[in-house]
Amino acid sequence: MDKLLTLDQTKVFADGRSIFSANHIEIPMNGMIALVGPNGAGKTTLLRLIHGLIKPDAGSCVSPFDKHESALVLHYTPMLKASVREHLKLLRDTNIAVSDADIDQALARVGLSHLANNPAQKLSAGERQKLCFARARLQNPKLVMLDEPTANLDPNASDDVEAMMTQLAQESKVVIFASHNMAQVQRLANTVLFMQDGQILEIATPEQFFKNPQSKEATKFLAREFIAQ
Amino acid sequence: MYQAFVDAFSLLAQLDSAIIRIVLTSIQVSLTALILGTLIGLPLGAWLATEEFAGKKVAIVILNSLMGVPTVIVGVLVYLILSRSGPFGEWGWLFTVKGMIVAQFFITTPLIAALSRQILEDSWRVHREPFMALRLPTLARLKWLIWDCRFSLTIAILAGFARAISEVGAVMIVGGNIDRVTRTMTTAIALETSKGDLALALSLGIVLLGIVLLANIFIFVVRQIAERRYG
Numbered sequence: 251m252d253k254l255l256t257l258d259q260t261k262v263f264a265d266g267r268s269i270f271s272a273n274h275i276e277i278p279m280n281g282m283i284a285l286v287g288p289n290g291a292g293k294t295t296l297l298r299l300i301h302g303l304i305k306p307d308a309g310s311c312v313s314p315f316d317k318h319e320s321a322l323v324l325h326y327t328p329m330l331k332a333s334v335r336e337h338l339k340l341l342r343d344t345n346i347a348v349s350d351a352d353i354d355q356a357l358a359r360v361g362l363s364h365l366a367n368n369p370a371q372k373l374s375a376g377e378r379q380k381l382c383f384a385r386a387r388l389q390n391p392k393l394v395m396l397d398e399p400t401a402n403l404d405p406n407a408s409d410d411v412e413a414m415m416t417q418l419a420q421e422s423k424v425v426i427f428a429s430h431n432m433a434q435v436q437r438l439a440n441t442v443l444f445m446q447d448g449q450i451l452e453i454a455t456p457e458q459f460f461k462n463p464q465s466k467e468a469t470k471f472l473a474r475e476f477i478a479q
Numbered sequence: 480m481y482q483a484f485v486d487a488f489s490l491l492a493q494l495d496s497a498i499i500r501i502v503l504t505s506i507q508v509s510l511t512a513l514i515l516g517t518l519i520g521l522p523l524g525a526w527l528a529t530e531e532f533a534g535k536k537v538a539i540v541i542l543n544s545l546m547g548v549p550t551v552i553v554g555v556l557v558y559l560i561l562s563r564s565g566p567f568g569e570w571g572w573l574f575t576v577k578g579m580i581v582a583q584f585f586i587t588t589p590l591i592a593a594l595s596r597q598i599l600e601d602s603w604r605v606h607r608e609p610f611m612a613l614r615l616p617t618l619a620r621l622k623w624l625i626w627d628c629r630f631s632l633t634i635a636i637l638a639g640f641a642r643a644i645s646e647v648g649a650v651m652i653v654g655g656n657i658d659r660v661t662r663t664m665t666t667a668i669a670l671e672t673s674k675g676d677l678a679l680a681l682s683l684g685i686v687l688l689g690i691v692l693l694a695n696i697f698i699f700v701v702r703q704i705a706e707r708r709y710g
Binding site: 303317324327341371 | 613619629708709
């Protein structure tokens with residue numbers, strides 16, 4: 251199986267403390283990959299590392315994807331004082347050729363055509379997330395990363411977002427998403443990465459991970475999560 | 480005093496040609512300086528807000544200090560630069576409208592740049608990560624940041640206009656307050672008051688206040704409309 255990422259002696263520091271480290275880890279490229287773990291586990295740091303937003307302070311982080319082949323949808327994307335359409339036109343300032351027809355099509359796919367000329371700051375949380383998906387899709391990436399894509403969304407909006415994630419995976423795009431929703435991870439993921447204290451402790455299929463977690467940290471985490479949910 | 484006000488309004492009602500010429504010269508000088516100051520000051524402020532480089536804090540302190548430099552000091556420096564023995568003496572811009580625009584450009588630019596930097600820096604903290612995630616190039620980041628803050632930035636531009644149109648020191652020194660050539664509202668007010676022609680001084684003062692008030696109303700209305708539309 252191809253490797254999505256090879257981490258070798260990788261370390262990331264912030265404010266003088268280690269926030270991510272990996273001795274030697276190879277992450278397989280296998281459909282939809284879920285990053286799970288408690289807050290502060292390093293999930294967002296790993297996504298930022300893969301996307302190239304940050305560079306490791308030590309060691310290496312090697313991905314087969316080119317710099318412009320990945321798209322990252324952040325946990326929270328603040329909207330500009332601009333229309334929904336302008337948020338997509340913004341991509342013309344990157345290296346991406348985006349026509350008006352592409353924008354119309356992207357908006358139609360996420361069901362935002364009727365709001366194209368509305369101010370993006372007045373969108374609901376779910377609509378904002380759809381706009382971010384439309385923008386990610388317009389970047390035509392091979393790898394799409396989503397940081398807690400359904401956090402703070404109501405069940406209907408969550409279903410819409412999950413459907414879009416599935417659609418991306420069906421288009422042969424590699425999708426990595428961080429999530430605290432274990433039911434969602436079970437529904438969508440082909441591979442689960444469990445992280446804690448800035449380290450990847452487990453890489454498994456959902457069946458293995460949820461039925462027979464290998465680390466005691468994962469066992470504790472799952473017990474807490476399932477009690478909470 | 481009452482008579483002076485009556486005479487001032489009478490002059491305004493008659494649309495006195497001397498007053499009109501002075502007002503137009505003032506607006507020409509200040510608006511041109513403002514446009515040039517905005518074209519340079521806004522990108523400079525945006526660049527300072529978004530880029531990290533050695534000495535950035537020193538640059539910000541210097542820029543903030545330049546906001547408060549007395550206009551007479553700017554006037555003297557521009558006078559020296561444009562005087563016959565100065566580096567740009569051969570241009571012959573001393574005691575001309577062009578020279579006054581140069582002086583006011585150096586007054587408005589630091590003010591607009593410093594205020595813009597502050598406004599844009601706050602917005603940059605919010606949009607930095609998404610812009611980087613989209614891999615927007617530097618110029619595009621500056622463009623979209625300025626676009627996002629366009630309504631707040633009107634305050635910086637308004638402040639630049641108010642400082643330019645109301646300053647007297649620099650235009651007096653560089654322009655020379657020459658009748659029908661470089662006389663502006665502020666230099667005329669200073670001159671006419673010292674001559675005792677309070678009616679003309681007051682009428683120009685009323686016009687000056689009116690222009691500043693109109694500019695403020697315009698900006699206020701624009702911001703209100705924008706806030707209603709964009710939240």
